[in-house]
Amino acid sequence: MTSGSFDVIVAGLGSMGSAACYELSKQGYRVLGLEQQSHTPHELGAHGGQSRIIRKAYFEDPDYIPLLEKSYEGWYQLEAATRKQVYHPCGLLYYGLPAHPIMQGVKQAARDFNIPLEPVSDKQLLSSFVEREGYEAFVEHDAGFLLPEKAIRLLLEEAGKKGAALHTGEKIISWTKQGEGIEVITTKATYHSKRLIITAGPWANELIRTLPIPLTVTRQIILWVETDQFKNYSPSHFPCWLIASEETKGAWYGFPALDTTECSGPRGLKLALHYPDSPAHPDEVNRNITSDEIESVKRAAMAFFKPAGNKLIAAKTCMYTNTPDEHFIVDHLPGYDGAVTIACGFSGHGFKFVPVIGRILADLAINGKTDLPAGFLGLQRFSNAV
Numbered sequence: 001m002t003s004g005s006f007d008v009i010v011a012g013l014g015s016m017g018s019a020a021c022y023e024l025s026k027q028g029y030r031v032l033g034l035e036q037q038s039h040t041p042h043e044l045g046a047h048g049g050q051s052r053i054i055r056k057a058y059f060e061d062p063d064y065i066p067l068l069e070k071s072y073e074g075w076y077q078l079e080a081a082t083r084k085q086v087y088h089p090c091g092l093l094y095y096g097l098p099a100h101p102i103m104q105g106v107k108q109a110a111r112d113f114n115i116p117l118e119p120v121s122d123k124q125l126l127s128s129f130v131e132r133e134g135y136e137a138f139v140e141h142d143a144g145f146l147l148p149e150k151a152i153r154l155l156l157e158e159a160g161k162k163g164a165a166l167h168t169g170e171k172i173i174s175w176t177k178q179g180e181g182i183e184v185i186t187t188k189a190t191y192h193s194k195r196l197i198i199t200a201g202p203w204a205n206e207l208i209r210t211l212p213i214p215l216t217v218t219r220q221i222i223l224w225v226e227t228d229q230f231k232n233y234s235p236s237h238f239p240c241w242l243i244a245s246e247e248t249k250g251a252w253y254g255f256p257a258l259d260t261t262e263c264s265g266p267r268g269l270k271l272a273l274h275y276p277d278s279p280a281h282p283d284e285v286n287r288n289i290t291s292d293e294i295e296s297v298k299r300a301a302m303a304f305f306k307p308a309g310n311k312l313i314a315a316k317t318c319m320y321t322n323t324p325d326e327h328f329i330v331d332h333l334p335g336y337d338g339a340v341t342i343a344c345g346f347s348g349h350g351f352k353f354v355p356v357i358g359r360i361l362a363d364l365a366i367n368g369k370t371d372l373p374a375g376f377l378g379l380q381r382f383s384n385a386v
C-alpha cells in the first residue's frame with residue numbers, strides 16, 4: 001500500500017524524534033513520525049525510567065554549553081506552550097576530590113561560562129553522603145531534573161495539534177533514496193518524502209547501515225531504594241547528586257524522591273552509575289536483573305550515598321548508544337546530498353538537549369545547515385573513518 005507523501009519523515013518517536021516532529025510541525029511542514037513500539041513514550045529504548053538530570057557546568061566538553069543555553073530556553077518554551085512542568089530546578093550537588101577530572105571540568109565550565117556554583121555547608125544535606133577525606137561538595141542551583149516520559153508525550157501532543165501524522169506500532173523496515181527524495185517502507189505501508197530524519201536511538205545501527213563509525217549499545221541498570229523520609233528527600237528539600245569517584249570509572253548519580261502522582265514509576269530514591277555497562281543488542285537486551293547485579297550496584301553506591309543500602313523498591317534496564325568518543329552525532333548522512341539527517345550516539349547524556357537537537361535537526365533537514373553551534377557534533381571529527 002502506498003500511503004502519502006510528506007516534507008519530512010522522522011524515523012523513531014522517542015526523545016529526539018518527538019522534538020524534531022514538534023519543531024518541524026511548528027514551522028508548518030508536512031511531517032510523518034513513525035514509531036515501531038505500540039506506544040511512545042515507552043520503556044524499551046533510551047528514555048524510560050522517570051527522570052533525567054539537566055545541568056549546565058558541562059564537564060564533558062564546554063562546547064555543549066551554548067547548546068544547553070538554547071535547550072533550557074526550549075524547555076521553558078515547551079512549558080509555556082503547554083502550561084505543564086517538565087523541568088524541576090532542584091539543584092545538583094557535586095561531590096568528589098577537587099582534582100578529579102569531573103570536578104575540575106565542572107569548575108572550569110562554571111568559571112568560563114559564569115555558571116553559579118555554591119559550596120555546600122548544610123550538614124543535614126551532607127549527612128546523606130558518606131564522609132570522605134578531602135572531598136568537596138558544591139551545588140549548581142540551576143540544575144535539576146526533567147520528566148522524560150511527560151516531555152515526549154507533550155512534544156508529540158503539540159506536534160499532533162499542529163498537523164503532524166504520528167504513527168505508532170509501525171516499524172521502518174528499509175529506506176532508499178529515490179531521485180531527489182526518499183522512499184520509506186514500513187510494516188504497514190510505503191511513504192515518500194523530501195527529507196528523512198533518523199532518530200532511532202539504540203536501533204540506529206539497524207536503520208543507518210552506512211554509518212562510518214561503530215555505535216555500541218549497552219545495557220544499563222537503574223535502582224530505586226526506599227526512604228521513609230519523603231519530605232526530607234523531596235525535590236524542594238533535596239537535590240539531584242553526582243559523585244566523582246576515583247574508585248569507579250564514570251560517576252554515581254541520583255535523584256530526590258519524586259511525586260509519583262505527577263510522573264510514572266517507582267516511589268523512592270533513584271540511583272545509577274553513569275558509565276557504559278555491558279554491550280547488548282537492543283532487541284535482545286536481558287531485562288531480568290539478577291540479585292547479584294542488584295547487590296553489587298547497591299554495595300558500590302552505598303560507599304557514597306547512605307540511603308543506597310535501604311530496601312530495594314525496583315530495578316530497571318535502559319540502553320545507552322555510545323559513540324567511540326562519547327559525544328553525540330548530529331549531521332547529514334554522507335552520500336545522500338543532504339536528504340538524510342541523523343541524530344544518534346547520545347552516549348547516556350542526551351536527554352537534557354532534546355529541544356535544541358529538535359531545532360538542529362529541523363534546520364539541517366530543511367535548510368541544509370544550522371546557525372546553532374553544533375559543528376563539533378558532526379561526523380567530520382571521525383575523519384579517518386569518514
Ligand SMILES: Cc1cc2nc3c(=O)[nH]c(=O)nc-3n(C[C@H](O)[C@H](O)[C@H](O)COP(=O)(O)OP(=O)(O)OC[C@H]3O[C@@H](n4cnc5c(N)ncnc54)[C@H](O)[C@@H]3O)c2cc1C
Nearest residue numbers: 012014015016036045046053172201203318346350351352
Ligand atoms: C539509564 C539512563 C540514564 C540516563 N540519564 C540521563 C540524564 O540524567 N541526563 C541526560 O541528559 N540524559 C540521560 N540519558 C540519556 C538520554 O536518555 C538519551 O541520550 C536519549 O533518551 C536518547 O534519545 P534517542 O531519541 O536517541 O533514543 P530513544 O528515546 O530511545 O528514541 C528512539 C526511538 O526510535 C524508535 N525506533 C527505532 N528503530 C525504529 C524503526 N525501525 N522504526 C520505527 N521506530 C524505530 C524506538 O522504538 C525509540 O522509540 C540516560 C539514558 C539512560 C539509558
